Amino acid sequence: xxxxxxxxxxxxxxxxxxxxxxNYITGIIKKHFERFGFQPIETPSFENxxxxxxxxxxxxxxxxxxxxxxxxxxxxVDDITYSSKKSSxxxxxxxxxxxxxxxxxxxARYVVMHQNEIDxxxxxxxxxxxxxxxxxxxxxxxxxxxxxxxxxxxNSLLQEVEFxxxxxxxxxxxxxxxxxIKLNHRxxxxxxxxxxxxxxxxxxxxxxxxxxxxxxxxxxxxEMKDKGISENAIKKAAPLFSLSGTNAEKLNVLDSFLEGxxxxxxxxxxxxxxxxxxxxxxxxxxKLTMDVTLARGxxxxxxxxxxxxxxxxxxxxxxxxGGRYDDLTGIFxxxxxxxxGISFGLDRIYLVLEELGLFPESLDQSIDVxxxxxxxxxxxxxxxxxxxxxxxxxxxxxxxxxxKTQKQFKYANNRKVPxxxxxxxxxxxxxxxxxxxxxxxxxISYSWDDLDEFIKTL
RNA sequence: GUGGUUGUAGCUCAGCUGGUUAGAGCGCUGGAUUGUGGUUCCAGAGGUCGCCGGUUCGAACCCGGUCUUCCACCCCA
Numbered sequence: 001x002x003x004x005x006x007x008x009x010x011x012x013x014x015x016x017x018x019x020x021x022x023n024y025i026t027g028i029i030k031k032h033f034e035r036f037g038f039q040p041i042e043t044p045s046f047e048n049x050x051x052x053x054x055x056x057x058x059x060x061x062x063x064x065x066x067x068x069x070x071x072x073x074x075x076x077v078d079d080i081t082y083s084s085k086k087s088s089x090x091x092x093x094x095x096x097x098x099x100x101x102x103x104x105x106x107x108a109r110y111v112v113m114h115q116n117e118i119d120x121x122x123x124x125x126x127x128x129x130x131x132x133x134x135x136x137x138x139x140x141x142x143x144x145x146x147x148x149x150x151x152x153x154x155n156s157l158l159q160e161v162e163f164x165x166x167x168x169x170x171x172x173x174x175x176x177x178x179x180x181i182k183l184n185h186r187x188x189x190x191x192x193x194x195x196x197x198x199x200x201x202x203x204x205x206x207x208x209x210x211x212x213x214x215x216x217x218x219x220x221x222x223e224m225k226d227k228g229i230s231e232n233a234i235k236k237a238a239p240l241f242s243l244s245g246t247n248a249e250k251l252n253v254l255d256s257f258l259e260g261x262x263x264x265x266x267x268x269x270x271x272x273x274x275x276x277x278x279x280x281x282x283x284x285x286x287k288l289t290m291d292v293t294l295a296r297g298x299x300x301x302x303x304x305x306x307x308x309x310x311x312x313x314x315x316x317x318x319x320x321x322g323g324r325y326d327d328l329t330g331i332f333x334x335x336x337x338x339x340x341g342i343s344f345g346l347d348r349i350y351l352v353l354e355e356l357g358l359f360p361e362s363l364d365q366s367i368d369v370x371x372x373x374x375x376x377x378x379x380x381x382x383x384x385x386x387x388x389x390x391x392x393x394x395x396x397x398x399x400x401x402x403x404k405t406q407k408q409f410k411y412a413n414n415r416k417v418p419x420x421x422x423x424x425x426x427x428x429x430x431x432x433x434x435x436x437x438x439x440x441x442x443x444i445s446y447s448w449d450d451l452d453e454f455i456k457t458l
Numbered sequence: 459g460u461g462g463u464u465g466u467a468g469c470u471c472a473g474c475u476g477g478u479u480a481g482a483g484c485g486c487u488g489g490a491u492u493g494u495g496g497u498u499c500c501a502g503a504g505g506u507c508g509c510c511g512g513u514u515c516g517a518a519c520c521c522g523g524u525c526u527u528c529c530a531c532c533c534c535a
Contacts, residue, residue: 009525059534134534136527138529140534320535345534372494405493406494406495408494408495409495410494410496413495414495414496438496
């Protein structure tokens with residue numbers, strides 16, 4: 001090998017142990033998706049350029065991986081465009097396709113294309129990789145998996161309630177306690193901007209507000225000033241910086257704050273309905289917190305916004321997010337289809353579970369029983385038993401070569417095999433096999449006919 | 459995209475103001491133990507010091523570029 005091979009920045013190989021752990025997480029997520037009535041779909045890893053571009057804002061466009069056209073693509077660019085040297089002008093002429101950036105926009109495209117075959121309301125889930133040309137950091141990759149569930153075609157707050165229950169069910173089964181689900185509403189954000197008289201600066205206002213827990217009240221005020229929000233407006237917004245207490249208390253303060261803003265009151269009312277329903281239904285292990293500073297999320301959210309924060313003390317961005325978007329399919333020409341959706345960040349959940357040591361030990365166990373290989377005749381007899389074990393649903397294997405017993409035992413030990421079976425010349429003659437329990441060191445002998453007895457001990 | 463940071467054995471890391479043969483622990487291989495791992499003892503293998511170029515009598519060490527890692531912005535799962 002002349003040069004050491006490598007993989008692109010922000011991508012990863014997954015070892016057998018890692019895949020086992022990832023499958024453990026997605027298995028639980030899938031199970032609950034299905035229990036909640038969602039059906040799986042899959043979409044291509046790349047979409048048409050126009051399907052993706054312009055859907056995530058300028059920042060999003062920059063982070064989309066574009067695919068170069070086939071053939072002599074540069075010769076097809078006209079001279080004027082070419083000599084302009086402007087990437088934004090040249091790009092559409094040399095790229096017709098781009099890698100999927102998230103699962104929501106492709107889903108909207110799917111719904112529009114298949115609208116006549118779909119029975120609405122349609123609840124779908126999708127677990128596939130997405131790609132972003134971002135700078136990698138801890139928990140940020142250029143290729144990563146999203147696990148999305150969305151419900152479209154029905155306009156009911158019950159759906160928001162269900163999604164929060166779904167988050168609760170998944171994180172409870174993963175054993176991840178201390179997860180906080182933050183809740184806000186786009187209309188509340190609009191209402192707040194309206195009340196303080198900064199409606200035209202809604203985005204700047206919310207982006208700054210979102211940084212409250214990171215840069216503090218003074219930092220937020222400074223940023224708002226920098227963005228051109230008047231001192232008077234900032235003064236009016238002050239009560240929002242120190243909102244505390246129970247969800248009901250926060251909603252009370254918010255109600256009076258938003259007085260006079262029709263849209264804001266509407267948002268607050270919706271949130272209080274959601275929160276009230278969930279209080280009656282009770283969550284198992286997650287905490288639901290109303291957070292008026294929560295503003296993140298894509299441009300297309302129009303109603304409730306969710307974000308899932310890892311347990312306190314874990315330095316990790318959000319491990320999930322979602323919300324309601326009332327007109328997502330509108331961009332593809334299908335009006336009046338409302339939707340709500342959430343996403344689980346598989347890669348980040350993995351990092352959190354690992355940091356807290358929450359993966360079950362049993363995931364390391366790839367084989368239940370390993371037979372030591374003592375030579376051709378013995379191996380053949382062992383293989384008969386191995387087959388019977390496999391038929392019984394037990395992960396059994398025979399060491400492929402007649403290597404030194406010590407080496408075979410060491411292999412079993414490293415692979416964390418709980419039982420090693422020996423079937424050598426003596427056992428062959430007596431039609432028996434010995435089983436060594438690798439953690440206790442205890443060794444028991446069984447006759448071939450009593451294999452079931454051994455199976456019972458597993 | 460902006461600014462910074464990191465890279466030495468399979469892994470985790472030492473390595474002095476630039477000086478001759480680059481080290482440790484763990485892991486790996488062999489032996490003590492030709493049917494017994496995880497503990498112990500003995501021996502051994504394993505390195506273009508990320509890559510390319512420059513400075514120097516001499517570079518793992520200094521300089522430039524590049525790739526990678528992580529961090530802060532931006533944005534986000």
